[in-house]
Amino acid sequence: MENEIRKDYLLDRWVIIAAERAKRPSDFKVEASPRDVGKVCPFCPGNEEMTPPATLLYLEKEGKLLRDRDSGGARRSDWIVRCFPNRYPAVKPETKEVKAVDNEMLYRTRAYGFHEVIVESPVHDEQPSKMRLKQLKYSLMAQIERAAAFYRDPSIRYVQIFRNYRREAGASLSHPHSQIIATEHIPKILTEEVKSSKTYMEKEGRCIFCDIIEVEKESSRLIYESKHFVALAPWASIQPFEFWILPKKHSANLLKITDEELDELSRILKAGLRALSEVLGDPPYNYVFHTAPKYPRGIEKFYHWHLEVYPKLAVWAGFEIGTGMYINVTPPEVAAESLKAEIKKCL
Ligand SMILES: [Zn+2]
Ligand SMILES: [Zn+2]
Ligand SMILES: [Zn+2]
Structure with a gap:
């Protein structure tokens, strides 16, 4: 296969698929995580005083899920999921209005919003790739519950879970x-996804994501398909071994996920991350949920929520920073082949 330049399904984002020097899993050397020995972990139960009071706590009593929050200066430590404001927030609810400077070129707005941390488990090293499924489900549920709370703020337009x-x-x-970061702004990538999917709907009368699923299900980029979800290596992956998870049933809003779907999402997310870890030796990654922003009207019809997982295997250097164009040394077809073989063992 020769090198080629591919465009993202929706974004004006291009990537050089460097197939001629295609790297396989064994070509990536991932260093083991350094052990944080001797350090007190502020997220472990018993150390809640090191973080702000919880805005939401999940507790489990006799197999039943209960909710609470810290109040009156006290902190509970019998939680199974704990949400609280980030100690160093990027945006916060207490902000003063700022004047967009006289000069149009130097535009600004206030940094209003919410920035929270969700501690996903009381167990210090229970990462999602090996998390008890019920725990992973509760963690996702809590994230969705907090996102819904932020969307109720009339000024919030977009909530990013990552x-x-x-x-x-x-x-x-x-x-x-x-x-979670909730802002008054709809960030660039979301704006572009929304714009493209709206245009596609106007032209084709269908949801572009639903069409992507139909096409990719039959391609060599499919990693896994279950009753409600597909996992695939996207056509214009910008990172080696990047994968996305999409619900098969059209739905713009992650917040409307059903209980059955959440069970299945937990299972497929865990398996996907486990497969990534097995194939590449526990690499660093970022993942982001893309769900419908509050505007424009009618978005339910043409937007479609999804999860994007970006393993951090390549350093974005001068070319990527200078151009917003990427070089990916692992074609998604090669990534899908390894992940597909591994994910079966992880389910
Ligand atoms: Zn800890
Ligand atoms: Zn759709
Ligand atoms: Zn997206």
Whole structure:
């Protein structure tokens, strides 16, 4: 296969698929995580005083899920999932209005929003790739519940749920956790996805994501298909071994996921991350949920939520930074082949 340049399904984002020097899993050397010995983990039960009071706690009593929050200065430590405001928030609810500078060129707005941490398990090293399925489901449920709470704020337009795994991918603490940032802005990638999917709907009368699923299910980029989901290596993957998970039933909004779907998402997400870990030796990764922003109207028809997993195996250097164009040394077809073989063993 020769090198070729591919365009993302929706975005004006291009990637050089460097097939001529295609790298297989064994070509990537992932260093083992350094052990954080001797350090007190602020996310472990018993150390809640090191973080702000919880806005949402999941507790389990006699097999039943209960909800609570920290109040009156006290902190509970018998939680199974714990959500609280980030100590160093990028955006926060207490902000003053700022004036967009007189000069149009120097535009700005206030940094209003919410930035929370979701501690996914009380167990320090229970990462999603090996998490008890019920625990993973509760962790996703809590993230969705907090995202829904932020969407109820009239000024919030978009809520991003994301996960950084290992220091190389931006996680400063190793204890399993995700984050949510809710802003008054619809970020660039979402804006572009929304715009493209709307145009496609107007032209073709169908959801572009539903069409992507139909096409990719028959391709060599399919990794796994279950009753409600597909996992695939996207056509214009920008990272080696990048994969996406999409619900087969058309749905714009992750927040409307059913209980049965959530069970299955937990299973496929765990298996996908496990397969990635097995194939590449536990690489760092980032994953992001893309779900419908609050606007424009009618978005339910043409947008389709999904999860994008970006293993951190390549360093984006001068070319990528300078151009927004990428070089990927592992064609998605090669990535899918390894992940497909491995995921079967992980389910
Ligand atoms: Zn811990
Ligand atoms: Zn769809
Ligand atoms: Zn997306």
